[in-house]
Amino acid sequence: MERRRDKEKKKLKIAFIGGGAMGEAMIRCLLTKKVVMPQDVTVSDVSPVRRKLLTREYGVNAVADNKEAAAKADFIVLAVKPQNLHQVIEDVRGLVSQKLVLSIVAGATLCDLSAGLDYPLIVRAMPNMPAQIGEGMTVWTATAEVQQKQRELARLVLAALGKEIYVADEKYLNMATALSASGPAYVFLFIEALIDAGVHVGLPRDMAREMVVQTILGSTHTVEKMGRHPADLRNTVTSPGGTTTEALRQLEKGGFRSLLLEAVAAAYEKAKHL
Numbered sequence: 001m002e003r004r005r006d007k008e009k010k011k012l013k014i015a016f017i018g019g020g021a022m023g024e025a026m027i028r029c030l031l032t033k034k035v036v037m038p039q040d041v042t043v044s045d046v047s048p049v050r051r052k053l054l055t056r057e058y059g060v061n062a063v064a065d066n067k068e069a070a071a072k073a074d075f076i077v078l079a080v081k082p083q084n085l086h087q088v089i090e091d092v093r094g095l096v097s098q099k100l101v102l103s104i105v106a107g108a109t110l111c112d113l114s115a116g117l118d119y120p121l122i123v124r125a126m127p128n129m130p131a132q133i134g135e136g137m138t139v140w141t142a143t144a145e146v147q148q149k150q151r152e153l154a155r156l157v158l159a160a161l162g163k164e165i166y167v168a169d170e171k172y173l174n175m176a177t178a179l180s181a182s183g184p185a186y187v188f189l190f191i192e193a194l195i196d197a198g199v200h201v202g203l204p205r206d207m208a209r210e211m212v213v214q215t216i217l218g219s220t221h222t223v224e225k226m227g228r229h230p231a232d233l234r235n236t237v238t239s240p241g242g243t244t245t246e247a248l249r250q251l252e253k254g255g256f257r258s259l260l261l262e263a264v265a266a267a268y269e270k271a272k273h274l
């Protein structure tokens, strides 16, 4: 298995159409994990500043022409904003033959992409922002025409970003958009608010930050490693008549739990209509 993967790595020539935040994150992870070599990576971007930066930082080949990038690779990643996808599809249509196309563009369905490109070998993935440090969560799917070997290649690329989950049904991609792709924003807000709360009760801000970050890391690892239900773990830190139950009462009174549910449901509705 390992030897087969190594062989696939050596063969892999990858192009990124769009070298912004996510394109760069993917390039960094793929190079760090040695899934590809810099000379086998081409990135096209409209911004000369981005092209210069990507070549300087990662030693990859950065070009202005999407057609040139697509022609050089056998694995093409579409990493532009949704409003630029139409132009990109126009550029690369007719150049994707025999290649695997992976899109991370929010809202672009397998059907949209296959129809736009007039081509069946499409993988659709929804990563999230912590992919920038290799700690991402990516949910992905593929058209029925994508063969097992090509799926393994897609998995190899996406696994470099962190965890990945393959789903056979594309409907889960919109749910992932609302939960794991938008999720870091919810967590960052929670972290920020908790730090402010620490400052409010009198802690120096730096100290509050360190305490909050470690508390969240420790709690997350506890859920992951112990495998117990979060409610069960919460009960273990909630003493009868103690401080934690006072705080939890306020959170429930303010609708914390249902507010989160409503927030994710609203993001899901939005994702369905992108």
Ligand SMILES: NC(=O)c1ccc[n+]([C@@H]2O[C@H](COP(=O)([O-])OP(=O)(O)OC[C@H]3O[C@@H](n4cnc5c(N)ncnc54)[C@H](OP(=O)(O)O)[C@@H]3O)[C@@H](O)[C@H]2O)c1
Pocket (backbone or CB within 6 Å): 017, 018, 019, 020, 021, 022, 023, 044, 045, 046, 047, 050, 066, 079, 080, 081, 082, 084, 087, 088, 104, 105, 106, 126, 127, 128, 129, 181
């Ligand atoms: N960021 C996230 O956390 C995240 C998570 C999951 C999925 N996604 C998806 O990932 C995609 C990329 O997001 P991003 O955050 O990386 O966006 P971004 O930082 O704006 O990167 C897109 C890059 O593509 C360039 N570009 C624009 N039009 C182009 C064209 N016609 N040809 C080639 N390059 C072009 C942009 O240049 P200009 O800036 O000069 O236009 C920019 O450098 C989006 O579709 C988003 O839905 C993002």
